[in-house]
Amino acid sequence: MMVDSDDHIALAAEYALGTLDANERAQVEAMMSGDKDFSAIVRSWEHRLGALNQMVGPVEPGPELWERIRTAVGHSEPQAPIELPQTSPPVAPATAAPSPAVADSSSAIGLTASLRKWRMIASATSAIAAALVALIALGLSMPDLLPDSVRPRPRPQLAEVKPPPAPKPSAQYVAVLQKEDGSPAFILTVDEATRTFTARKVGASSEPGTSFELWLISDKLPKPRSLGVIGANDFTSRPVLASYDAELVKSATYAVTVEQAGGSPDGNPHSAPIFSGKLVEAVPPAR
Amino acid sequence: MLTPAELVWLIAAVAKGDEAAFERLYAATRAKLFGVVLRILRRQDLAEEVIQETYVRIWSSAGRFNPGQSSPITWMASLARNRAIDVVRKRGEASIEEEPAAMEASSDAPDPLARREMTEELKRLLECIGRLEPDRQKLVLLAYYNGWSREQLAAKFETPVNTIKTWLRRSMMDIRECLGI
Numbered sequence: 001m002m003v004d005s006d007d008h009i010a011l012a013a014e015y016a017l018g019t020l021d022a023n024e025r026a027q028v029e030a031m032m033s034g035d036k037d038f039s040a041i042v043r044s045w046e047h048r049l050g051a052l053n054q055m056v057g058p059v060e061p062g063p064e065l066w067e068r069i070r071t072a073v074g075h076s077e078p079q080a081p082i083e084l085p086q087t088s089p090p091v092a093p094a095t096a097a098p099s100p101a102v103a104d105s106s107s108a109i110g111l112t113a114s115l116r117k118w119r120m121i122a123s124a125t126s127a128i129a130a131a132l133v134a135l136i137a138l139g140l141s142m143p144d145l146l147p148d149s150v151r152p153r154p155r156p157q158l159a160e161v162k163p164p165p166a167p168k169p170s171a172q173y174v175a176v177l178q179k180e181d182g183s184p185a186f187i188l189t190v191d192e193a194t195r196t197f198t199a200r201k202v203g204a205s206s207e208p209g210t211s212f213e214l215w216l217i218s219d220k221l222p223k224p225r226s227l228g229v230i231g232a233n234d235f236t237s238r239p240v241l242a243s244y245d246a247e248l249v250k251s252a253t254y255a256v257t258v259e260q261a262g263g264s265p266d267g268n269p270h271s272a273p274i275f276s277g278k279l280v281e282a283v284p285p286a287r
Numbered sequence: 288m289l290t291p292a293e294l295v296w297l298i299a300a301v302a303k304g305d306e307a308a309f310e311r312l313y314a315a316t317r318a319k320l321f322g323v324v325l326r327i328l329r330r331q332d333l334a335e336e337v338i339q340e341t342y343v344r345i346w347s348s349a350g351r352f353n354p355g356q357s358s359p360i361t362w363m364a365s366l367a368r369n370r371a372i373d374v375v376r377k378r379g380e381a382s383i384e385e386e387p388a389a390m391e392a393s394s395d396a397p398d399p400l401a402r403r404e405m406t407e408e409l410k411r412l413l414e415c416i417g418r419l420e421p422d423r424q425k426l427v428l429l430a431y432y433n434g435w436s437r438e439q440l441a442a443k444f445e446t447p448v449n450t451i452k453t454w455l456r457r458s459m460m461d462i463r464e465c466l467g468i
Contacts, residue, residue: 006460009460009463010456010460013459013462013463014455014456014459016365017427017430017431017455017459018327018372018430018431018434018435019430019435019436019440019455020376021376021436022376022377025372025373043356044468046357046365047356047357047358047361047365048408048412048466048468049412049431050357050358050360050361050364050365051361051406051408051409051412052412052428052431052432053319053323053360053361053364053368054406054409055432056319056323056326056432057322058318058319058321058322059318059321059325060321061317061318061321061331061334061335061338062331065317065335065338065339066310066313066317068335068339069313069338069339069342069343070310072339073309073342073346073347075306128425128428128429128432128433131413131428131432132424172290172291172292174292174295174299176299189290189292189296200296202308280354281354281355
């Protein structure tokens with residue numbers, strides 16, 4: 001049977017959608033392990049449909065879960081606490097307020113359980129509702145795309161609310177700057193559109209009285225070009241790549257040297273590169 | 288949420304066994320993944336088990352993540368979602384009565400952030416789903432977001448399972464054609 005037959009494509013799509021039963025799912029997984037092309041079709045569907053997860057509101061799992069995961073992967077002792085960025089706003093479903101019964105609960109455990117249950121329900125409904133409302137919103141700007149039965153009735157206030165244009169993501173490049181076979185010291189990301197680099201310090205700290213300096217090295221350039229001192233803070237961002245050719249930026253080697261505090265005084269590196277790496281495309285440009 | 292590029296480097300560091308990066312990756316993605324699986328499993332304990340298995344898998348298979356094929360969050364969410372669906376299918380079906388009546392669009396407000404943050408990919412997909420018959424739009428969204436089986440969808444839509452099967456297949460093929468893949 002041809003792997004790109006409609007039956008295969010529909011099977012892959014239904015696997016990604018999630019509607020197959022246990023036996024059919026096992027069958028698809030067996031087919032994927034033996035057939036790279038089929039596997040790629042499934043992955044492609046998962047990727048396409050995965051966009052829907054953008055509508056899913058975040059819900060915090062229990063705080064003890066991390067310990068369980070850490071133990072399960074065999075990390076022996078807790079890592080030093082890391083200041084983690086707040087990745088999502090506190091759960092605050094927009095659909096309803098907690099019922100008085102929840103607010104009046106006298107037991108702390110009962111309250112937690114009720115809140116969790118309530119959050120689950122809010123979470124269960126909001127994504128589908130948001131997706132359907134989004135369909136309607138799209139219908140407002142492109143009513144021809146929707147069948148008559150779901151075209152929104154004229155509602156002036158609503159009609160003025162149009163989704164602002166989404167920022168168009170440009171290509172992102174990333175390099176891991178490290179010692180040979182060592183752990184990463186800096187992660188360098190480059191935004192193709194703005195030619196801005198961001199150096200994220202991950203494992204390196206400079207000796208007192210010295211600074212790390214980032215260099216761009218290319219066979220198209222007579223000597224390394226300084227991109228400035230990095231690593232004073234966790235993140236260093238500079239739009240300094242704009243003066244270089246795009247191909248050169250993508251193909252160059254990025255290297256870090258140890259310089260006197262504040263950076264090289266004469267524009268030349270004074271140590272061998274201690275960390276280096278090359279860019280790979282991490283996020284393709286929007287089509 | 289961290290940017291996709293930041294998640295890519297975290298996964299790259301995890302692939303090298305960097306435990307601190309793993310913790311950061313967990314902190315940055317756990318709530319999204321938990322939200323995805325909780326809606327399918329409807330139970331805190333089961334959802335946490337699935338999330339635990341998912342991150343153990345991310346730890347052991349981070350080196351297999353291919354940034355050219357998928358975005359980091361989609362890759363992670365697919366691992367979690369597939370595991371959640373395997374669990375509900377193997378347990379037999381979660382009770383359909385647990386679905387709150389409030390799933391109708393008219394009775395719920397959109398998350399205003401969701402629209403602003405929509406990627407082009409999502410807009411295009413929703414555009415294509417929006418071309419389906421209204422019932423089939425709901426069918427596809429309920430299947431994806433709630434992880435419902437064909438039997439559960441049949442009960443919801445008061446339609447024979449075989450008809451649901453046909454609708455699902457046609458809907459997916461229509462979406463495929465609309466997306467041009």
